[in-house]
Amino acid sequence: MSVAAENPGTENPAQPIDFHSGFYGLDQEYSGWVDDVRGRIPPGLTGTFFRNGPGTMEMGGRRYGHWFDGPGMISAVTFTGGRAHFKNRYIRTTKYVEEKKSNKILFRGFGTHLDGGFRGNFLRPLSNPANTSINWHGDKLCAFYEASQPYLLDPATLETRGVEFYDGALNTMKNMSAHGKINYRTGHHINFGVNVAGLGITGLKFGLDLYDIDPQGRVASTSRIPLKSFPFVHDFGVTENYAVFLLSSITMGVTGPILGTAAISDVTEYRMNKPVTGIIVDLRDMKVVRTFELPPALIVHFGNSYEQGDEIVTDFIRSTDPGNFAAIKDVFTLERMLGAPLCRYRINVKTGEITHEEYFHAPPGEFPSWDMQKTCYPSRYTYYVAPVDNGTPYFYNSVVKLDAETGDFKVGDYGQHRYTSEALFVPRDGAKSEDDGYLLSFVYDATSHRTEIVILDALEPETEIAAVKLSHHVPFGFHGHFTDRVFI
Numbered sequence: 001m002s003v004a005a006e007n008p009g010t011e012n013p014a015q016p017i018d019f020h021s022g023f024y025g026l027d028q029e030y031s032g033w034v035d036d037v038r039g040r041i042p043p044g045l046t047g048t049f050f051r052n053g054p055g056t057m058e059m060g061g062r063r064y065g066h067w068f069d070g071p072g073m074i075s076a077v078t079f080t081g082g083r084a085h086f087k088n089r090y091i092r093t094t095k096y097v098e099e100k101k102s103n104k105i106l107f108r109g110f111g112t113h114l115d116g117g118f119r120g121n122f123l124r125p126l127s128n129p130a131n132t133s134i135n136w137h138g139d140k141l142c143a144f145y146e147a148s149q150p151y152l153l154d155p156a157t158l159e160t161r162g163v164e165f166y167d168g169a170l171n172t173m174k175n176m177s178a179h180g181k182i183n184y185r186t187g188h189h190i191n192f193g194v195n196v197a198g199l200g201i202t203g204l205k206f207g208l209d210l211y212d213i214d215p216q217g218r219v220a221s222t223s224r225i226p227l228k229s230f231p232f233v234h235d236f237g238v239t240e241n242y243a244v245f246l247l248s249s250i251t252m253g254v255t256g257p258i259l260g261t262a263a264i265s266d267v268t269e270y271r272m273n274k275p276v277t278g279i280i281v282d283l284r285d286m287k288v289v290r291t292f293e294l295p296p297a298l299i300v301h302f303g304n305s306y307e308q309g310d311e312i313v314t315d316f317i318r319s320t321d322p323g324n325f326a327a328i329k330d331v332f333t334l335e336r337m338l339g340a341p342l343c344r345y346r347i348n349v350k351t352g353e354i355t356h357e358e359y360f361h362a363p364p365g366e367f368p369s370w371d372m373q374k375t376c377y378p379s380r381y382t383y384y385v386a387p388v389d390n391g392t393p394y395f396y397n398s399v400v401k402l403d404a405e406t407g408d409f410k411v412g413d414y415g416q417h418r419y420t421s422e423a424l425f426v427p428r429d430g431a432k433s434e435d436d437g438y439l440l441s442f443v444y445d446a447t448s449h450r451t452e453i454v455i456l457d458a459l460e461p462e463t464e465i466a467a468v469k470l471s472h473h474v475p476f477g478f479h480g481h482f483t484d485r486v487f488i
């Protein structure tokens with residue numbers, strides 16, 4: 001049976017391109033050692049690589065309306081003693097449990113509209129698929145979604161323990177984003193959420209809520225920044241003392257989704273004449289210290305951010321090509337992934353002066369990562385994935401290592417018909433330089449419909465050190481997290 005026939009809800013009826021099968025679902029949950037390895041797993045590579053992403057894009061033969069709507073499935077690869085243990089498990093969210101039980105899509109989503117029009121969708125809440133990111137902080141393994149509350153998981157078994165409300169700091173109407181940043185020097189996890197803040201005379205009011213979670217995993221302080229409209233803010237930058245928000249040139253209607261006459265993706269538009277709104281918050285008192293405008297752009301993911309004197313240095317992927325927005329809206333029929341250049345902005349907190357440079361000479365890409373231990377502090381290297389020309393369709397088929405000091409870059413090509421999402425840097429035991437380590441990523445091989453966990457040498461990313469060859473595929477995911485803790 002073809003992979004398309006196994007996944008009737010996810011077929012692209014037009015002309016499927018090989019990477020499209022990387023979105024097909026994985027129903028089975030595995031747990032066990034994987035001894036089918038190409039190369040040799042470094043004996044010193046010790047810890048657990050968690051990754052989150054939608055486990056399936058269909059339920060009961062019907063496809064979810066957007067990549068963001070599939071139920072979250074965690075994969076965990078534990079490295080110890082030169083071996084690798086793999087397990088995957090769906091998060092038992094309310095959405096997953098109820099939809100699986102009835103074998104039917106029951107919840108609305110970012111791009112998923114239920115049958116029945118207004119009557120079928122009016123005031124129906126959005127689902128929480130918990131499918132976007134995962135982190136281990138404060139002795140808690142939490143899976144996050146863009147606009148809801150995290151789910152708490154058992155790190156050894158991946159069993160779902162329940163919703164994490166952080167002792168009441170969150171509630172069912174108060175969200176936390178998927179892009180919290182952990183400052184490993186202080187142990188604090190800084191996160192945010194976009195929420196409805198009330199009803200004013202001109203309509204709904206919105207708030208950007210900031211959370212400071214202490215090393216014990218408790219919300220130590222919060223603050224709310226009032227907003228005039230619902231923003232598109234998926235990620236942010238965090239330095240030792242500041243948080244940087246850049247609200248993209250995106251408008252998101254709320255009336256249609258609330259009334260149930262439209263899905264959010266239907267009323268989300270890129271506005272090429274809408275400036276980016278910048279907001280800087282001082283984390284010491286959680287107050288806004290500066291707002292500013294930047295030229296219109298789509299900004300989804302940030303790289304690292306840090307302070308140099310009075311300046312905040314913040315890296316992010318900045319797109320001005322509407323094609324990137326179109327790609328986000330519908331990956332199932334996507335013919336070619338574009339990517340955008342990494343850029344570095346310097347914002348003087350005292351004077352407001354802003355300078356920037358864009359690394360146009362390097363391949364455009366997405367999903368930036370860096371040595372996470374350096375989050376909030378100066379770092380030299382950024383790693384991101386990119387679609388490069390290797391003779392096969394343009395999806396993320398390589399990882400780019402960019403040296404911000406010299407502007408030099410290197411490309412690690414995963415090979416023809418082999419595609420990935422995010423690549424995470426893990427320092428080598430006894431590392432001698434910032435880039436002395438490994439790049440870990442899930443690589444989907446469209447020719448075999450199987451996935452490998454590939455370990456590249458971060459010093460020379462064109463060099464593969466090892467690949468853990470799974471007997472099955474893992475659907476494309478979003479974000480991962482590495483901890484040196486061994487959880488099996």
Ligand SMILES: [Fe+2]
Pocket residue numbers: 178179234235301478479
């Ligand atoms: Fe993201």
